[in-house]
Amino acid sequence: MTLSLEPVEARTAPDARPPDGALRRFLSKNRASIGTLAVFVVMMAVFIVASPQVFTHWQIYDSVLVTLPVALCLVVPLVFVVAVGEIDLSFPATMGFSAWIFALLVQAGFSPFLAILGALATGMLLGYCVGALVVTASLSSLIATLGMNYMLRGLIMIITQGKSIALLDLQDAAAGRLFSGEFFGFPVQMFWALGFVAFAGLLFNRHRFGARVHAVGDHPDSAQQMGINVNRIRIATFVFMGLGAALAGVFSTMINYTWWPTTGDGYLLPAIASVFVGGTPTWGGIGTITGGAIGALIVSFIQSGIVAAGLSGFYVQFFNGLIIILALLGHRWNQKRYR
Amino acid sequence: MRERLVELRNVAKSYGRVFAVGGVDLHVDRGEVVGLLGDNGAGKSTLIKILAGAIQPTSGEILVRGKIETHWNAARSRDAGIETVFQDRALAVQQSIVRNIFMGREITTWFGLLNSAREHREAERLMREIGFTSKVFTPDSIVGQLSGGERQGVALARAIYNKADLIVMDEPTTALSLTETEKVFRFVRTVRAGGRSVLFIGHNIHHVFDIAERFVVMDRGRIALQATKQEVGSAERLIAFMENVAHPQGVASFDPASLEAGASS
Numbered sequence: 001m002t003l004s005l006e007p008v009e010a011r012t013a014p015d016a017r018p019p020d021g022a023l024r025r026f027l028s029k030n031r032a033s034i035g036t037l038a039v040f041v042v043m044m045a046v047f048i049v050a051s052p053q054v055f056t057h058w059q060i061y062d063s064v065l066v067t068l069p070v071a072l073c074l075v076v077p078l079v080f081v082v083a084v085g086e087i088d089l090s091f092p093a094t095m096g097f098s099a100w101i102f103a104l105l106v107q108a109g110f111s112p113f114l115a116i117l118g119a120l121a122t123g124m125l126l127g128y129c130v131g132a133l134v135v136t137a138s139l140s141s142l143i144a145t146l147g148m149n150y151m152l153r154g155l156i157m158i159i160t161q162g163k164s165i166a167l168l169d170l171q172d173a174a175a176g177r178l179f180s181g182e183f184f185g186f187p188v189q190m191f192w193a194l195g196f197v198a199f200a201g202l203l204f205n206r207h208r209f210g211a212r213v214h215a216v217g218d219h220p221d222s223a224q225q226m227g228i229n230v231n232r233i234r235i236a237t238f239v240f241m242g243l244g245a246a247l248a249g250v251f252s253t254m255i256n257y258t259w260w261p262t263t264g265d266g267y268l269l270p271a272i273a274s275v276f277v278g279g280t281p282t283w284g285g286i287g288t289i290t291g292g293a294i295g296a297l298i299v300s301f302i303q304s305g306i307v308a309a310g311l312s313g314f315y316v317q318f319f320n321g322l323i324i325i326l327a328l329l330g331h332r333w334n335q336k337r338y339r
Numbered sequence: 340m341r342e343r344l345v346e347l348r349n350v351a352k353s354y355g356r357v358f359a360v361g362g363v364d365l366h367v368d369r370g371e372v373v374g375l376l377g378d379n380g381a382g383k384s385t386l387i388k389i390l391a392g393a394i395q396p397t398s399g400e401i402l403v404r405g406k407i408e409t410h411w412n413a414a415r416s417r418d419a420g421i422e423t424v425f426q427d428r429a430l431a432v433q434q435s436i437v438r439n440i441f442m443g444r445e446i447t448t449w450f451g452l453l454n455s456a457r458e459h460r461e462a463e464r465l466m467r468e469i470g471f472t473s474k475v476f477t478p479d480s481i482v483g484q485l486s487g488g489e490r491q492g493v494a495l496a497r498a499i500y501n502k503a504d505l506i507v508m509d510e511p512t513t514a515l516s517l518t519e520t521e522k523v524f525r526f527v528r529t530v531r532a533g534g535r536s537v538l539f540i541g542h543n544i545h546h547v548f549d550i551a552e553r554f555v556v557m558d559r560g561r562i563a564l565q566a567t568k569q570e571v572g573s574a575e576r577l578i579a580f581m582e583n584v585a586h587p588q589g590v591a592s593f594d595p596a597s598l599e600a601g602a603s604s
Contacts, residue, residue, distance in 0.1 A: 025479070029479070202452075206452055206453050206455070207450075207451055207452055207453065208445045208447050208451040208452075208453060209451065211438060211441075211442075211445050211453060212443070212445075214431070214433075214434055214438065215431045215434065215438070215442050215443070218431035218432065218433045218434055219429075219430070219431045219432070221427075221429070222425075222427075222428075222429035222430055222431050222442070223431065223442065223443065224393065224413060225388075225391060225393045225413055225423070225425055225429040226413065226417070226429060226442045226443035226444070226497075227392070227412070227413040227414035227415075227416070227417045227418075227443040227444070228413075228414075228442070228443045229414070285431065285433040285434070286433050337433075338432045338433050338481055338482070338483020338484070339432060339483065
């Protein structure tokens with residue numbers, strides 16, 4: 001037997017070297033969102049095969065695209081909150097509350113644009129309150145935001161006595177045309193929502209704030225030792241969540257020009273599912289905006305897809321859950337967790 | 340006399356009624372390598388965390404270049420030219436090397452957007468400087484994929500990026516191989532040669548004795564000895580002193596004064 005004195009590294013290096021090339025780098029950097037896209041493609045393929053007459057016509061896509069902007073405005077900021085290592089369950093009530101302010105301002109005769117600004121400010125303020133409560137009192141965000149959700153919703157119910165507000169005048173206003181209806185055959189809100197997703201993606205991946213969200217979610221102590229104001233970053237993600245919720249509230253009110261005291265309630269679980277189906281892990285430090293957006297698309301399509309495929313509504317929940325579990329398993333296999 | 344870079348005056352840190360650090364005076368001058376020694380729980384790490392701004396002292400003053408600092412925190416400490424390589428390295432392991440090097444200190448263009456190209460160039464330069472010989476790793480590599488020594492390299496690269504006047508290293512050689520330890524020593528000498536200061540905390544007295552020119556020994560939250568290399572004379576005498584501090588009854592005849600006597604003989 002001969003003993004090789006060649007350094008080990010020299011022998012193994014050529015194999016250990018990761019493959020070069022922009023495409024490979026792109027794939028490995030975006031594995032989570034590409035995985036989510038694969039889930040979406042497979043799901044849609046199954047739907048198309050199961051029910052070609054429905055899924056080859058535009059109508060089904062149009063119906064999904066109506067509510068998708070609302071979902072996108074919630075899911076995308078929620079990715080920030082999860083990536084920073086927290087969770088927010090209060091956004092449905094924040095959404096309802098901000099939209100309520102919007103409706104009240106419009107009803108009181110203010111310009112709808114001013115009312116939108118009022119709603120956004122309300123959302124951010126509520127987000128700040130939730131964030132400050134969670135962060136400065138170091139409460140569990142899971143429980144504290146759940147409590148906030150009930151409390152805010154309760155407050156809405158107490159004051160409005162469960163009555164809705166109709167804003168039919170908006171239909172003919174400039175704001176109505178700008179934030180509702182269709183544009184080139186697409187719901188106009190879709191363009192705004194995509195703009196919001198792009199903005200959030202820039203903030204998450206290319207901005208100092210996003211870099212710090214990653215650092216804080218990954219290792220709060222390290223971030224603090226490197227001079228990052230950890231609490232400020234955490235609160236800021238809740239403020240951003242409030243902004244997204246307010247936007248979602250305005251959009252959902254604009255769809256039918258009616259504000260309901262329950263506005264936002266139905267979005268809690270689908271939005272959270274979308275974040276995780278999208279490939280953002282639960283433990284913080286990493287996340288994907290693109291994945292979250294595709295996750296929202298998947299979750300939006302499950303419901304209409306299953307009904308359209310000819311199964312009765314009783315199957316919806318079962319397949320909803322199945323697709324979530326399968327997506328999570330896929331991401332677990334696709335992504336490695338570093339400690 | 341060399342410029343007094345950093346000075347801690349009567350700094351104390353208590354948790355309830357327990358003093359982790361009880362009234363410590365410590366200074367580092369420009370261009371010197373100070374070795375901070377002491378047993379586990381002597382308060383070394385607490386002291387350097389105070390210096391790094393990671394924890395707030397209960398009482399005492401911190402002076403940088405002769406000026407008393409108020410509102411001392413981690414960001415202030417780094418702005419004042421103090422970079423700390425923490426014992427746990429303070430890395431975010433799911434992030435890339437470049438994100439770790441610029442953590443809390445991102446290079447940005449307008450509106451806070453990251454200057455990714457410049458960050459990558461700087462990261463590559465720093466990695467070469469630190470001695471990342473393996474071409475396997477790029478600035479985009481995830482820190483979680485790196486070995487302990489390589490992670491230490493990332494922490495060191497981060498510490499030198501800002502041309503800090505003082506680099507504080509908390510047990511940088513613990514759990515490192517011989518060659519990696521040698522790399523750390525080479526790093527300290529390079530920093531020293533550049534006219535900058537190092538505060539080196541260590542368990543291995545031989546290591547610390549080799550690298551430092553002045554020694555501070557802590558014991559149960561207090562300073563037990565401050566002496567130059569000349570005064571101490573040899574690593575063995577330093578070890579003897581520390582054993583005496585830890586178990587006073589064992590070597591009852593030993594006192595710090597004998598160190599000075601030894602050095603002058």
